[in-house]
Amino acid sequence: MGAVEELVARAGGCAVIDGGFATQLEALGADINDPLWSAACLIARPLLVKEVHLQYLEAGADVIISSSYQATIPGFLARGMSLDEAEDLLRTSVKLALEARDEFWKSTLRKSKPIYNRALVAASIGSYGAYLADGSEYSGSYGADITVKKLKDFHRRRLQVLAGAGPDLIAFEAIPNKMEAQALVELLDEESIQVPSWICFSSVDGKHLCSGESFAGCLQILNASEKVAVVGVNCTPPQFIEGIIGEFRKQTKKAIAVYPNSGEVWDGRAKRWLPAECLGHKSFDALAKRWQEAGASLIGGCCRTTPSTIRAVSKILKGRAGH
Numbered sequence: 538m539g540a541v542e543e544l545v546a547r548a549g550g551c552a553v554i555d556g557g558f559a560t561q562l563e564a565l566g567a568d569i570n571d572p573l574w575s576a577a578c579l580i581a582r583p584l585l586v587k588e589v590h591l592q593y594l595e596a597g598a599d600v601i602i603s604s605s606y607q608a609t610i611p612g613f614l615a616r617g618m619s620l621d622e623a624e625d626l627l628r629t630s631v632k633l634a635l636e637a638r639d640e641f642w643k644s645t646l647r648k649s650k651p652i653y654n655r656a657l658v659a660a661s662i663g664s665y666g667a668y669l670a671d672g673s674e675y676s677g678s679y680g681a682d683i684t685v686k687k688l689k690d691f692h693r694r695r696l697q698v699l700a701g702a703g704p705d706l707i708a709f710e711a712i713p714n715k716m717e718a719q720a721l722v723e724l725l726d727e728e729s730i731q732v733p734s735w736i737c738f739s740s741v742d743g744k745h746l747c748s749g750e751s752f753a754g755c756l757q758i759l760n761a762s763e764k765v766a767v768v769g770v771n772c773t774p775p776q777f778i779e780g781i782i783g784e785f786r787k788q789t790k791k792a793i794a795v796y797p798n799s800g801e802v803w804d805g806r807a808k809r810w811l812p813a814e815c816l817g818h819k820s821f822d823a824l825a826k827r828w829q830e831a832g833a834s835l836i837g838g839c840c841r842t843t844p845s846t847i848r849a850v851s852k853i854l855k856g857r858a859g860h
């Protein structure tokens with residue numbers, strides 16, 4: 538059995554993923570208004586990064602995702618760092634999550650009635666659009682000059698470094714178009730990555746990727762790769778998730794992960810979240826139960842969800858929450 542299947546079985550059929558990482562860093566006082574976004578905290582506030590991981594573990598997360606979503610080598614070089622320093626910061630993102638997981642697990646084992654599973658650490662890899670920080674992570678429009686080769690070259694070294702840092706999983710997050718999915722699958726093979734991966738897409742209409750391309754075409758690409766253990770969607774409005782799970786189940790036999798945002802919309806120019814039109818946090822946990830029934834095996838939250846969202850999700854999915 539693979540690491541993901543084992544975790545899902547231990548969690549009783551549906552594992553809980555953490556919630557918005559950058560969101561919680563901000564809630565604890567971090568300044569992420571930065572070209573590196575939440576990855577700026579790897580330089581300025583590493584202890585806060587670990588604290589956010591611990592808060593999600595306490596809330597009941599079975600999988601925590603590292604703070605490397607927007608941590609890229611060119612991004613760190615542009616900040617004046619050397620290549621060695623940039624690669625060390627990538628490793629640090631995984632190390633902080635592993636340390637939080639191990640410390641939390643040790644303290645759990647000391648309790649008389651353990652209510653937690655030993656969590657898995659997923660190393661986050663955001664899209665090329667996240668690095669561009671120009672709103673293209675929600676449009677999938679990378680311009681006419683972009684090719685599969687350029688995308689592979691952008692992702693290659695970060696993937697090698699993160700995979701070598703000892704995570705349990707690699708989490709490709711909010712992938713907005715088919716070309717990037719193709720590049721990632723080819724790269725996993727070319728680099729013989731042994732750490733199991735998940736690839737999650739983002740959608741703004743619930744029917745297509747952000748680029749307007751079909752889920753079916755992308756899932757065909759992912760289905761062909763044995764390196765991809767889990768497929769899914771993240772940072773997508775919660776009201777679309779049940780329909781998306783139904784569509785994914787028609788197109789794939791792989792485990793499905795869903796971790797939507799709060800429904801608020803990112804304004805890539807103004808760099809702020811615009812209010813949700815449909816749903817607030819209140820119904821997120823009730824929806825999570827429906828996502829489980831619809832066939833998702835890993836469920837959590839993305840931007841603008843918090844440890845309290847994940848505590849409620851854990852409670853409704855497992856009948857118990859963290860403290």
Ligand SMILES: C[S+](C)CC[C@H](N)C(=O)O
Pocket residue numbers: 571572573574607666667668670671674772803805808840
């Ligand atoms: C998931 S979005 C809110 C991440 C932030 C964006 N890439 C930016 O840098 O502005």
Ligand SMILES: N[C@@H](CCS)C(=O)O
Pocket residue numbers: 556557558559560575602606661710711772839840
């Ligand atoms: N894991 C990242 C995803 C951003 S879309 C975060 O939660 O900040």
Ligand SMILES: [Zn+2]
Pocket residue numbers: 771772798839840
């Ligand atoms: Zn998000």
